[in-house]
Amino acid sequence: MEKYIINSPDDFNDYDWEYEAKGCLEVEVTILKDSYTFNFYDIRRIYSIKSNNYFEHNCFYDKNLVLLSNVNFNNIKYFLYKIIKNNELSYFIKN
Numbered sequence: 001m002e003k004y005i006i007n008s009p010d011d012f013n014d015y016d017w018e019y020e021a022k023g024c025l026e027v028e029v030t031i032l033k034d035s036y037t038f039n040f041y042d043i044r045r046i047y048s049i050k051s052n053n054y055f056e057h058n059c060f061y062d063k064n065l066v067l068l069s070n071v072n073f074n075n076i077k078y079f080l081y082k083i084i085k086n087n088e089l090s091y092f093i094k095n
Contacts, residue, residue, distance in 0.1 A: 004031040004080050013073055021074045028095070029080065035095040038064045040071045065091045
């Protein structure tokens with residue numbers, strides 16, 4: 001049994017390809033009774049943001065920013081599994 005719940009619409013998996021194409025997604029997750037909002041970005045999207053001059057002062061940041069090779073359901077689930085397994089929840093800010 002998973003130790004987390006991804007608070008998303010029931011058809012989240014049906015639109016996985018769309019999130020992957022967009023390259024970013026904000027998701028609320030309940031982990032061990034605590035709520036977190038993660039901002040997932042595709043590594044290529046970050047480079048795109050930089051090349052489009054979105055860096056106002058040569059920096060980019062977001063609360064609970066997570067870089068993934070691709071923003072998709074499997075990678076998000078793997079990330080959640082790893083931070084729970086490695087006891088790394090303290091790295092992130094609770095809602």
